Amino acid sequence: MPDLKDRLIDAALPHVAFDGWSEAAFRAAVTDAQVTPAQARAAFPRGAVDMALAFHRRGDDAMMEKVRTTDMSEFRYRDKVAHAVRLRLEVAGEHREAVRRGMTLFALPMHAADGLRALWGTADAIWDALGDRSRDVNWYTKRATLSGVYSSTVLFWLGDQSDGSRDTWDFLDRRIDNVMQIEKAKASARKSPLFQKLMTGPNMLLDRIKAPAKPPRGDLPGLWRTPSSDA
Incomplete structure (x- = not known):
């Protein structure tokens, strides 16, 4: 089945540039792939x-492989x-152009949930590839934050005409810096005795939130740990 899916995706891509991710492109892919x-x-x-969606996941898988084979120790x-x-x-x-057409497809109300997933x-694939080990509420906040960074960067990238997408990488660096500044501010606030007192109740609830069991990667629901399950 994976080989069949790849054959169909590859056959569809030339048509997607003109017809979008449409039924016409799908039928053309069926004909060209000879299935x-x-x-x-x-x-x-x-x-x-x-x-x-399979085309998008294929890109995620390729990215994960590149991350895992890149020495980022420094x-x-x-x-x-x-x-x-x-x-x-x-x-x-x-x-x-296939990415652009995908953005258009998943902007439609009936496919918005698919696009968000x-x-x-x-975001989940990136954190997994980077070896993220968080299993509490941070699992969600990391992926939510990165989803915002990634989606805004994709939109910028689609309109970027600079050499080697230089402007996109500059834009990405600024977004990452913004996130780091927010995280530093949050870390500083957590040290305040008043903040710690105010967050006592919410933190008790947040401590119950756990990351979803894996596999499958990318599932949205989390695991709410009940007091009885801690025993």
């Missing part, structure tokens, strides 16, 4: 929508994150 409509529907039950923490985001965009660079999945 039956039944085989194609078995691989992608919802047609072009599932194909677009990188600062923020540089590791920025580099992973950059690798994800470079993976997509050959098919920028794909975005979350990318």
